Amino acid sequence: MLATKESHRILDVGCGSGAAARYAAKIVGPTGSISAIDFNAGMITYARTLDPDGRIDWRQGDVTDMPFDDGSFDIIAGNQLLQFLPEKEKGLSEMKRVLTDSGRLALTVYCAPHRNPAHAAVANALEKHGIDSKGVVHPFSYGDPVVLGDLLQEAGFKDVAVVRKQMDSYFPSAENFIECLAAGGPSSRHALEQLDVDGLKTLKAEVTEALAEFVDPDKGLRVITAANMALARA
Numbered sequence: 001m002l003a004t005k006e007s008h009r010i011l012d013v014g015c016g017s018g019a020a021a022r023y024a025a026k027i028v029g030p031t032g033s034i035s036a037i038d039f040n041a042g043m044i045t046y047a048r049t050l051d052p053d054g055r056i057d058w059r060q061g062d063v064t065d066m067p068f069d070d071g072s073f074d075i076i077a078g079n080q081l082l083q084f085l086p087e088k089e090k091g092l093s094e095m096k097r098v099l100t101d102s103g104r105l106a107l108t109v110y111c112a113p114h115r116n117p118a119h120a121a122v123a124n125a126l127e128k129h130g131i132d133s134k135g136v137v138h139p140f141s142y143g144d145p146v147v148l149g150d151l152l153q154e155a156g157f158k159d160v161a162v163v164r165k166q167m168d169s170y171f172p173s174a175e176n177f178i179e180c181l182a183a184g185g186p187s188s189r190h191a192l193e194q195l196d197v198d199g200l201k202t203l204k205a206e207v208t209e210a211l212a213e214f215v216d217p218d219k220g221l222r223v224i225t226a227a228n229m230a231l232a233r234a
């Protein structure tokens, strides 16, 4: 449905460090273009350093009020943005405005925690230790495919379809997975930092036990990441 052509104008919304935009830049040809927007200035600065040829039009800005003319894009892609938007309808209305009449939208949003068991196990263990796990589960807080589909339909998008995608990654151990979370995004890091050395050790043991069924003796801990991808036409 998103078959990209060389001449397409593509926008990556909530681009973060711009992985999707850089991938798209490999697909479109010289007659196409890629723009990417994120309201985090640090992310845009970092993304620019990963695009030394300046192939991508990086913008610091808010997706609920975008600095683009009506009908500027053939495709909009947004990975893990929508759940963080307090004004989702406004964001979608802006996306519809800057798409052409035949433009297409693809938004990916993590499924609910129970479909992402490794993250859920860490959140449960944090709660057991009296630590607020909201930051860890927030990315998984908009995981209902029907709610997602209805939101797009109500925003005026057509031919809305929601498909579930699952990705499996392997970590050497649950301990290593927790260490990666602690070194990653600010929300998980902040929650895990609240534990002292013994608390962290106990939490690692609890998560290891909770995730025992996901351990492959050869590959390590299987971390399932499930997300809903909403596809639609403007």
Ligand SMILES: C[S@@+](CC[C@H](N)C(=O)[O-])C[C@H]1O[C@@H](n2cnc3c(N)ncnc32)[C@H](O)[C@@H]1O
Pocket: 013, 014, 015, 016, 017, 018, 019, 037, 038, 039, 040, 043, 061, 062, 063, 064, 078, 079, 080, 081, 084, 085
């Ligand atoms: C989980 S990150 C995803 C980044 C990137 N799409 C990826 O897959 O790596 C969510 C991004 O959305 C951005 N964001 C959140 N609300 C935004 C808004 N209203 N306007 C623009 N960007 C926003 C954040 O700054 C953050 O970089």
